[in-house]
Amino acid sequence: QKEVEQNSGPLSVPEGAIASLNCTYSDRGSQSFFWYRQYSGKSPELIMSIYSNGDKEDGRFTAQLNKASQYVSLLIRDSQPSDSATYLCAVIPSSGSARQLTFGSGTQLTVLP
C-alpha cells in the first residue's frame, strides 16, 4: 500500500465549476498535510496546509481533513483555466525522526474554457 494515494486523473472540469481532488494516507499518526500545485515543467508551489480536522479556506481553495477516515481533499471553486496543473498531496508521517514530506503521485487537473 502506498503511503499517500491520489487518483492520477486526468480530471477535467468546465470553467466555473468546482474541482474536487482527493488524497488518502496510510499513517494514522500523520499530523501535517499539504497541497502543492505544479505546472508542467515547473517546481511545486505550496497552496494549502492543514493540520487539524475540518475545513480551511483560502480564497477559492478549501482544504478538508478527516483524520478518522485518513483522507484530505482540496476543493477549487470557480475553477479557471489557469488552475490547470498537477496537484500533489503531501503528508508528514508520524514515523521517523525527520520532517520529510511523503508525496502522492499527483492528480492532473484540466479546466476547460
Add this chain to the structure above:
Amino acid sequence: DGGITQSPKYLFRKEGQNVTLSCEQNLNHDAMYWYRQDPGQGLRLIYYSQIVNDFQKGDIAEGYSVSREKKESFPLTVTSAQKNPTAFYLCASSRQQYGYTFGSGTRLTVV
C-alpha cells in the same frame, strides 16, 4: 527576497561522468532535501539534511552523494553509479513542521 536557487537549470551528462547540482537557500531553514521527479511520477526523496554536517539517505540514494558544509548550501552529486539519471531534480528547504519551499529545479539529461 528569500528563496532557494538551483543551478544550472539544464544539465547534460555524458556516460561515466559525475555532475554536481547546486542548491542555495537564504531562508535560514535548517532542513534541506533533494527529490527526483520522473515524467508523470511523484517526487522521490534522494537525501535530506536537518543540520549542518549531517545528512541521511532517502528512498533512492544509490548513485548519489551530498554534502552539507554550510546551512545555506546542499549540493547533490550524481555519480556514474547512477545508471538512469535523466530526471527533474528538485531541492527544497523547510522550517519545523511547515511545508517545503522548492527551488526551480534542474533538468538533467544523459547524452
